[in-house]
Amino acid sequence: MACTMAGATRALEVKAAVLRIDQDALLPISRLDLKPDDMGFAGGVLATEDNQTTGTFLGMDYSLETVAVSPEEAQAALERLLGEGISLVVVMSDDATLLALADAAGDRALLLNATAPGDELRNDECRANVLHIAPSRxxxxxxxxxxxxxxxxxxxxxxxxxxxxxxxxxxxxxxxxxxxxxxxxxxxxxxxxxxxxxxxxxxxxxxxxxxxxxxxxxxxxxxxxxxxxxxxxxxxxxxxxxxxxxxxxxxxxxVTWSPAHEAWGATQFQTRFEKLTRRYAREEDYQVWLALRVIGEAATRTGEADPASIRAYALGQEFTLAAFKGQPVTFRPWNGQLRQPILLSDGRVNVSVSPQDGYLHQVSPLDTLGTDAPETTCTAFTEEADR
Missing domain, CATH: 3.40.50.2300 (Response regulator)
Known part of the structure; x- marks a missing residue:
């Protein structure tokens, strides 16, 4: 399906896509965990509406294409999107598929990883054309x-x-x-x-x-x-x-998101999402929403919509984004990972949010979660900076 929010002018067209790779899988243990047909896509539609709210006043036109394919069809789907002039692609896939897509895209696209959790993707197997919205394991x-x-x-x-x-x-x-x-x-x-x-x-x-x-x-x-x-x-x-x-x-x-989360303005996100979809938001929906909001924020601040400009601004010190978690989120420049608080949920209430008080860091307490700069084995981002 396609979603287009047109502003009064077309000074800048910001074209993005959500590419979801659907794997064969057993049914979940609980029917409450059955995946909706619009999983992830719904978060993309909401984010495009949010982006266009600002874009209308700035003469920007945000459009979103959503594609669901099998792993065997993934690279062909990416090539089709690139052929349509869409070079900002949010990817919902496993680790191996994301790597294959990143290598196929090269410098033709910026991929935003919405679901793949592998730590190796942020270390030895990192790619300069991938920004990680999903947290690592x-x-x-x-x-x-x-x-x-x-x-x-x-x-x-x-x-x-x-x-x-x-x-x-x-x-x-x-x-x-x-x-x-x-x-x-x-x-x-x-x-x-x-x-x-x-x-x-x-x-x-x-x-x-x-x-x-x-x-x-x-x-x-x-x-x-x-x-x-x-x-x-x-x-x-x-x-x-x-x-x-x-x-x-x-x-x-x-978890990155829970339907029970209502602090720091999250209730308005929940109610808007539920009005749009008639269901609760899942982690995948939130992560796709966040990925497209990264694109929207970078396009708004730079007035550009090409992969290099979006990437450069997102990795820069000026980038921050409100994410309904009590503090702005930013990117780690050494591996392209989005810093973000993690909710601890029992399914009905949020018990806590990490990082916990007392875990200090010289840059950000959020860097106490996952791979810190001195530990990283990712070289793609430093090599890119040296060019």
């Missing part, structure tokens, strides 16, 4: 670790799934534990054996399996679930052998 695990240490819940049992993304998430939790002084007293692995997780017999199996699986764990304060594939974590609360607190992929979760 380590930003989220650091956000949760800070809160757990503030609560003095320093002894963790880590339960990880059997999929590659689960291993990556578990590695991020291990790094966060070392970084903030937590102790992983025991690790267990949950093997995905398939099966119908949402059938009547599935409930019976879960009620029998999880308590046995969690028997005789070493003394601990908290159970940390690393289940990015959404196989078992949702079943841990109330099913463990003992009365355990569960965090991570279930229970208390680190």
């Amino acid at each position: 380590s930003m989220k695990t650091d956000a949760l670790a800070q809160y757990l240490m503030w609560k003095k819940w320093g002894d963790w049992v880590l339960i990880q799934g059997s999929h590659p993304e689960d291993f990556a998430l578990a590695d991020a939790y291990r790094r966060s534990a070392r970084k903030f002084g937590a102790r992983i007293v025991e690790e267990r692995g949950f093997e995905d054996t398939g099966g119908a997780r949402r059938t009547d017999t599935g409930y019976v199996l879960v009620q029998r399996q999880i308590p046995v699986f969690t028997q005789k764990m070493k003394r601990h304060d908290i159970v940390v679930a690393a289940d990015e594939a959404d196989v078992f974590a949702a079943h841990l609360p109330y099913h463990t052998w003992g009365p355990d607190l569960v965090v991570g992929s279930a229970g208390l979760r680190p």
